Amino acid sequence: SSRRAPGTAGVDLPAVANHVFATAFLFFAAVQVVSPLFVFSEWTSLYFYGATPSANETDAFVDGVYDFAFLGFEEFDIPALSPDLWASLDLARAMDTLRRWDEVSVAEGVQGSRGLAAVSVILGVLKPLMFFLMGFHSICINCKLRSNLDVVPLGITAKMAATISPDTFEKDTCHLADRLFSTHELEAIADNQFKENLTIQTIDLSNTPVKDDAANAIADVLPSMTNLRVLRLGRQYKMTDAGAEALGAAAAQMPQLEHVFMNGVDFAPRDWAQGGELDSRRLDDTMAVLLAEFVRSGRVHLQSLRLRASPIRDTGAVALGEVLHRLPGLDALDLAGCELGPMGARSLAAGLEKISGIVHLDLGNNRVDDAGAQVVAAASRHLRLRALALPACGIDSAAAQGLPVLPQLTALDLSDNHIGSPGCVRIAANLASMPQLATLNLRNNAIGDSAIESLAGQLRAAPGLLVLNLGANHCAIAGASAVAEALPRARALRSLSLGSRELDDACAHVLGDALEWISAPPPWCAPVTLQATDLGLFGSPMVHVGALVEVDLYPNAFTARGVEHLAAALRVNTSLVRARVTGGWIQVWDIKRKADLDFTGQRWPLHDSIILAELIKSNGRLRSLKIGFQSSESKKLIASTWRRHRGTKNGGLTLANYADESYQI
Numbered sequence: 001s002s003r004r005a006p007g008t009a010g011v012d013l014p015a016v017a018n019h020v021f022a023t024a025f026l027f028f029a030a031v032q033v034v035s036p037l038f039v040f041s042e043w044t045s046l047y048f049y050g051a052t053p054s055a056n057e058t059d060a061f062v063d064g065v066y067d068f069a070f071l072g073f074e075e076f077d078i079p080a081l082s083p084d085l086w087a088s089l090d091l092a093r094a095m096d097t098l099r100r101w102d103e104v105s106v107a108e109g110v111q112g113s114r115g116l117a118a119v120s121v122i123l124g125v126l127k128p129l130m131f132f133l134m135g136f137h138s139i140c141i142n143c144k145l146r147s148n149l150d151v152v153p154l155g156i157t158a159k160m161a162a163t164i165s166p167d168t169f170e171k172d173t174c175h176l177a178d179r180l181f182s183t184h185e186l187e188a189i190a191d192n193q194f195k196e197n198l199t200i201q202t203i204d205l206s207n208t209p210v211k212d213d214a215a216n217a218i219a220d221v222l223p224s225m226t227n228l229r230v231l232r233l234g235r236q237y238k239m240t241d242a243g244a245e246a247l248g249a250a251a252a253q254m255p256q257l258e259h260v261f262m263n264g265v266d267f268a269p270r271d272w273a274q275g276g277e278l279d280s281r282r283l284d285d286t287m288a289v290l291l292a293e294f295v296r297s298g299r300v301h302l303q304s305l306r307l308r309a310s311p312i313r314d315t316g317a318v319a320l321g322e323v324l325h326r327l328p329g330l331d332a333l334d335l336a337g338c339e340l341g342p343m344g345a346r347s348l349a350a351g352l353e354k355i356s357g358i359v360h361l362d363l364g365n366n367r368v369d370d371a372g373a374q375v376v377a378a379a380s381r382h383l384r385l386r387a388l389a390l391p392a393c394g395i396d397s398a399a400a401q402g403l404p405v406l407p408q409l410t411a412l413d414l415s416d417n418h419i420g421s422p423g424c425v426r427i428a429a430n431l432a433s434m435p436q437l438a439t440l441n442l443r444n445n446a447i448g449d450s451a452i453e454s455l456a457g458q459l460r461a462a463p464g465l466l467v468l469n470l471g472a473n474h475c476a477i478a479g480a481s482a483v484a485e486a487l488p489r490a491r492a493l494r495s496l497s498l499g500s501r502e503l504d505d506a507c508a509h510v511l512g513d514a515l516e517w518i519s520a521p522p523p524w525c526a527p528v529t530l531q532a533t534d535l536g537l538f539g540s541p542m543v544h545v546g547a548l549v550e551v552d553l554y555p556n557a558f559t560a561r562g563v564e565h566l567a568a569a570l571r572v573n574t575s576l577v578r579a580r581v582t583g584g585w586i587q588v589w590d591i592k593r594k595a596d597l598d599f600t601g602q603r604w605p606l607h608d609s610i611i612l613a614e615l616i617k618s619n620g621r622l623r624s625l626k627i628g629f630q631s632s633e634s635k636k637l638i639a640s641t642w643r644r645h646r647g648t649k650n651g652g653l654t655l656a657n658y659a660d661e662s663y664q665i
Contacts, residue, residue: 169193169200177206177234186214195221206234206261215243219250228254233262241289241315248293255299263287267294277304277332288316295323302327306334308362317344324351332360336389340366345375345393352378362389364413372417373399380404391441392416397423405433415443415469421451428454432461440465443497444472452479459486471497471552480507484514487548497552499580508562511553512569518548519574549577556581563607567614582607588615595621600628600654609634613641624652 168174181189194200210218210233222228231251244262251257260267264282267290283291288307294300305320305327312320317340324330335348345368352358352375361379368375372395379388385406391413400414400423412427412434419427424447431437440462442455452475459465468490470483475498483498498511558566563581570579570588577589582605591597592615604612604627616622622645627638635655642653 169197172200173202173204174200175204176208177204177232179208181208181214183211183214186210187217190214190217190221194218194225196224198225198227200225201227202230202232203228204232206232208234209238210236210243211238212240212243212246215239216246219243219246222247222250223253225254226256228257230259231257231261233260235263236286239286241286241319244286244290245293245319248290249297252293252297252299260290262290267291276302277306278302279304279306281307281309283307283310283312283316285311285313285315288312289319292316292319292323295320295326298326300327301329303329304332305330306332307338308334309337310335311339312344313339314341314344314347318347321347321349321351324348325354328355329357330355331357331384333358334360334362335366336362336364338366340368342367342369342371344368345371349374349378353381356381357384358382359384360387361385362387363393364389364391365393367392367394369394372396373402376400376402376404380406382406384408386436387411389413390417395419395423397421399423401426403427403430405430407433408436409434410436411439412437413439413441414445415441417445419445419447421446421448423447424451425454428458431455431458434462436464437462438464439467441467441469442473443469447473447475449474449476449479449502453482456482456486459490464492465490466492467495468493469495469497471499472555473500474502475500475507476502477504477506477510481510484510487514488517491547493548495550495552496548499552499554499556501555501557503553503556503558505559505562505565508553508556508558508566512565515548515551515566515569515573515576519572548573548575550579551576552580554580554583558607560606560610563610564614567611570611571614571618579611581611584608586611586615591615592618593621594619596624597622598626600626602628604628604634606631606634606637609637613637616641617645622652624654626654628655 164176168176176189194203222231231247233247247260251260263284263286265280265287278291288310291300295302312335317335317338321344333352340348340363345363345366348363349371352361358379359382361382363375372390372393375390375393376395376399379385380402383406386408387410388406389411392415395414395417397418397420400417400419403423403426414423414427417423419442423445424442427440427442428451447470452470452473455470456479459468470479475483480498480503483496487493487496553566558581566581570576571592573588578585578587580586584602584604586608591612612627616625625638625642639653639655646652
């Protein structure tokens with residue numbers, strides 16, 4: 001080989017100087033700090049424990065050492081310290097003084113202590129000089145004033161990097177993983193070993209820190225390695241988007257390159273040539289820039305890009321937004337929780353406006369704020385869009401006003417925003433134009449009671465709506481009454497969330513009445529297990545066929561009276577699987593049908609206990625019940641209900657409190 005084996009051609013002088021200067025600087029700094037301490041702790045204790053001077057002598061000794069060791073140059077006169085300053089530093093004299101520790105006078109002690117303190121002063125002068133040398137060294141490095149050599153054979157870096165065998169670069173796989181190379185070492189390897197190397201097919205730099213300068217040097221020579229198939233970079237914490245962009249641009253020019261591994265992700269550019277899917281939560285902003293370069297080359301044709309919870313931030317979003325137009329076949333884009341800001345959102349919105357085939361778009365949990373309007377406007381171009389998710393994006397009512405009519409939309413999630421009543425009214429007006437809508441999530445949007453009433457009045461225009469979430473808004477009696485009136489006609493609705501701190505007992509009554517009117521198919525269509533004496537179902541004026549399986553009314557302002565009315569409705573209803581009133585889900589279906597119930601791991605406050613007591617009346621199979629309670633009132637309620645329900649059968653009930661104390665009936 002015409003290449004020089006690393007470590008044999010010479011020395012990288014700045015790198016060696018770096019180690020020498022750093023070591024010297026640390027030594028001087030350590031002595032600078034330790035020497036005054038030594039003056040006080042060692043020499044002073046030696047003198048005082050050897051003889052007991054008078055109080056005046058002690059004060060003079062301590063003051064003299066302190067003044068010399070810690071005050072500035074202007075506070076003392078060096079020539080006046082001793083007739084011969086260096087004599088006080090003479091080792092023989094110091095040892096002789098130590099041998100005569102019991103005969104040392106105050107004057108000799110002061111002079112010897114000043115001699116030791118002089119070391120601190122001298123090192124204090126040398127320390128700025130070391131800063132100057134380090135600065136000069138840094139200028140040399142930044143200006144590339146170095147020798148064009150291979151690998152440093154000396155110093156700390158070389159010890160940690162270990163020796164590289166010359167034949168490493170003559171094999172199919174070049175193993176350089178888990179090393180600690182300096183930037184100059186990697187640049188030298190790139191220039192002298194990688195350039196025009198036709199032997200290497202795999203480069204393994206896994207967990208070897210590669211900074212931007214080294215990445216640029218490697219990127220410059222990668223296109224000349226025409227047989228390279230795999231590039232492994234492993235975990236890279238030192239590389240920024242500049243280095244990743246250079247590597248990506250170089251890799252894009254290599255049609256033979258099959259895999260690029262970095263930070264746990266295989267970019268596999270050849271596998272994406274005919275379209276594919278990237279689903280990863282490991283990408284950061286640097287890797288997003290690398291991905292963008294692959295897309296820019298035109299060799300990548302992704303159909304699905306899902307980077308949920310990957311911290312690509314604005315830098316990665318801007319890079320991806322600039323190349324979205326090169327992915328005409330992209331139909332799914334999921335960047336939820338990617339730490340995007342307004343700048344990244346604007347770039348993505350600009351990119352989305354240049355394509356029109358997106359079916360699934362999720363940018364949730366990113367603080368796009370004032371860029372939300374641009375994102376919403378960009379979504380209007382995608383008439384095939386079926387799922388739009390923008391939760392917790394800071395979208396306000398003005399942005400929501402621009403929400404387009406998307407006839408094929410099946411899921412809309414705008415939860416945890418600020419669309420307010422105007423945005424809700426706008427969505428209600430669009431329901432008739434979105435007949436396929438199945439999921440509508442407007443939770444926590446400061447929506448008023450009148451807007452909820454307006455939306456409920458339009459539910460008949462969405463016959464396929466399965467999930468409606470209006471929780472954590474400002475629903476009161478008007479909104480609750482409108483929703484209750486719409487429930488019997490919403491035959492497809494499976495899940496309803498309406499929790500609000502404005503829900504009072506009046507709301508509980510109207511919602512309870514609605515739950516009594518909806519039910520699963522009648523008993524002759526679907527077997528229902530009810531106690532023979534329970535006439536609640538058959539006593540209802542009319543039973544509407546419905547499919548509601550989940551209702552969430554938390555938070556609320558219900559009292560025990562309102563919860564009792566809801567409990568009676570839940571007992572009659574035969575479609576609900578679970579319900580929530582006070583924070584914990586109540587498994588309605590299980591309580592009404594299972595023979596053995598064990599709820600010892602679940603807390604049961606009073607309101608939940610009221611519902612439980614009512615539901616067990618409908619369970620003719622119930623044999624045993626184990627349950628924990630929050631209050632004695634709840635315990636008494638279930639115990640009395642159990643006795644009435646079981647008649648003379650008193651066994652099977654275990655009531656426990658949170659201290660694991662229990663009693664059985």
